[in-house]
Amino acid sequence: xxxxxxxxxxxxxxxxxxPDPIDDxxxxxxxxxxxxxxxxxxxxxxxxxxxxxxxxxxxLGSVTRSALLFLIVFAxxxxxxxxxxxxHGFHVLSVVDRALIFATLLVVAVVASVASARSMxxxxxxxxxxxxxxxxxxxxxxxxxxxFRGYSTIHLVHEGIPCLVAGVCVALPTGLLLLLLLxxGSVLDRSEAALACGTLAGLAGLAMLExxxxxxxxxxxxxxxxxxxxxxxxxxxVIARFVSRSSVQ
Amino acid sequence: xxxxxxxxxxxxxxxxxxxTILQEPPHLSAASSxxxxxxxxxxxxxxxxxxxxxxxxxxxxxxxxPVLLRYFLVQPLNRRFADDLMQETWMRIHKARHTxxxxxPVLPWIFAIARHTSLDSYRKSRRxxxxxxxxxVMPEPPASTSSGDTADxxxxxxxLPASQREVVLLLKVSGLxxxxxxxxxxxxxxxxxxxxxxxxxxxxxxxxxxEKRVEA
Numbered sequence: 001x002x003x004x005x006x007x008x009x010x011x012x013x014x015x016x017x018x019p020d021p022i023d024d025x026x027x028x029x030x031x032x033x034x035x036x037x038x039x040x041x042x043x044x045x046x047x048x049x050x051x052x053x054x055x056x057x058x059x060l061g062s063v064t065r066s067a068l069l070f071l072i073v074f075a076x077x078x079x080x081x082x083x084x085x086x087x088h089g090f091h092v093l094s095v096v097d098r099a100l101i102f103a104t105l106l107v108v109a110v111v112a113s114v115a116s117a118r119s120m121x122x123x124x125x126x127x128x129x130x131x132x133x134x135x136x137x138x139x140x141x142x143x144x145x146x147x148f149r150g151y152s153t154i155h156l157v158h159e160g161i162p163c164l165v166a167g168v169c170v171a172l173p174t175g176l177l178l179l180l181l182l183x184x185g186s187v188l189d190r191s192e193a194a195l196a197c198g199t200l201a202g203l204a205g206l207a208m209l210e211x212x213x214x215x216x217x218x219x220x221x222x223x224x225x226x227x228x229x230x231x232x233x234x235x236x237x238v239i240a241r242f243v244s245r246s247s248v249q
Numbered sequence: 250x251x252x253x254x255x256x257x258x259x260x261x262x263x264x265x266x267x268x269t270i271l272q273e274p275p276h277l278s279a280a281s282s283x284x285x286x287x288x289x290x291x292x293x294x295x296x297x298x299x300x301x302x303x304x305x306x307x308x309x310x311x312x313x314x315p316v317l318l319r320y321f322l323v324q325p326l327n328r329r330f331a332d333d334l335m336q337e338t339w340m341r342i343h344k345a346r347h348t349x350x351x352x353x354p355v356l357p358w359i360f361a362i363a364r365h366t367s368l369d370s371y372r373k374s375r376r377x378x379x380x381x382x383x384x385x386v387m388p389e390p391p392a393s394t395s396s397g398d399t400a401d402x403x404x405x406x407x408x409l410p411a412s413q414r415e416v417v418l419l420l421k422v423s424g425l426x427x428x429x430x431x432x433x434x435x436x437x438x439x440x441x442x443x444x445x446x447x448x449x450x451x452x453x454x455x456x457x458x459x460e461k462r463v464e465a
Binding site: 023030043050054056058062120127 | 299300301306307311315319331339343344348349351360362421422423424431432433449453
């Protein structure tokens with residue numbers, strides 16, 4: 001009699017080809033039919049509830065399309081706000097600085113957009129909201145430390161607060177727009193979705209500051225510009241946790 | 250050999266053969282005593298459900314409910330509320346039905362929703378338990394209805410961390426493939442393999458110890 005090949009043979013090595021008592025136990029659980037009466041009643045209840053409210057729905061677009069929409073909202077919010085406030089920062093940056101900063105912004109924004117788009121639908125792949133947040137929170141300080149000089153703390157708070165406020169003021173409406181997009185899908189993990197969208201909204205604030213703010217002191221950019229992303233993401237995460245807890249109760 | 254149609258339920262089980270321990274559950278086999286090739290597959294039923302086809306929705310619910318109920322019944326924490334959890338999952342599936350796209354596997358999508366329903370239920374019961382007031386005389390617990398095998402399985406699975414337990418149950422009881430489990434748990438195939446490997450190692454150690462005890 002041929003020995004049955006176990007699905008877990010890739011993890012079990014040659015032992016997997018032996019009949020396994022664990023497999024027997026699990027197979028018994030798998031093949032045990034549920035109680036017929038309970039199942040029939042459950043099916044009837046589900047059918048009654050669902051068939052009474054059956055309406056045609058249009059399937060949501062692909063993850064790529066949704067991610068593109070998120071990315072467009074991010075880019076529009078950053079550019080419109082940056083241009084409206086005046087692109088003073090963009091003019092003082094060198095070509096290399098511009099290329100590196102905006103390319104990095106685009107890369108992190110793509111990661112956050114894909115994470116947001118994935119969180120809109122069940123079983124859409126690994127969630128990357130926390131990855132996008134960590135990438136932004138660690139990557140940008142490193143990049144700014146490489147590009148800029150100046151660690152004097154004189155006027156640090158005085159010069160920084162307006163940047164933080166302006167960044168958060170851009171991040172908030174961007175976050176609300178992203179939330180509208182997010183609501184078109186069905187979010188299972190609110191915290192993860194909020195972290196992804198909060199990071200993306202914060203990145204819009206950061207991009208606006210890079211276009212607008214002419215202060216190129218490393219300490220200012222690292223502390224106050226990056227803080228916009230952190231504040232936005234953490235705020236979104238906290239609100240999502242609160243909403244989740246309330247809805248579970 | 251009978252041809253297997255892509256995406257059909259027959260394929261859902263057939264692609265795990267030969268060698269998987271999972272066989273088509275008896276109640277499903279009984280329900281499908283007709284030629285399995287003539288049965289509509291889950292994907293076309295889901296499409297019909299999205300298009301408000303009542304017959305398709307009805308068959309879809311009949312087809313998926315046993316799988317969902319078993320998923321909840323096999324988890325000790327959810328067993329008591331399995332019926333309610335199945336209903337709650339169906340409500341969520343109904344609300345989220347527009348998020349499924351043709352060409353994507355249906356079962357991982359369903360199990361992702363079921364998994365979150367189960368998690369929310371667990372959180373809710375935890376929260377309620379912390380606010381409960383202990384009564385002086387505890388009521389008699391209901392007599393256990395679980396068989397010896399279920400108790401064995403429960404004892405063994407209780408030793409596993411929740412994430413490993415979930416992977417083993419989805420792989421071996423619900424019958425999903427590694428890629429499908431990865432989709433359902435928002436993880437990667439590598440992570441699923443690693444969890445399954447660790448779970449099997451732990452289970453094998455526990456079984457080995459138990460056998461030694463019995464021999465002694």
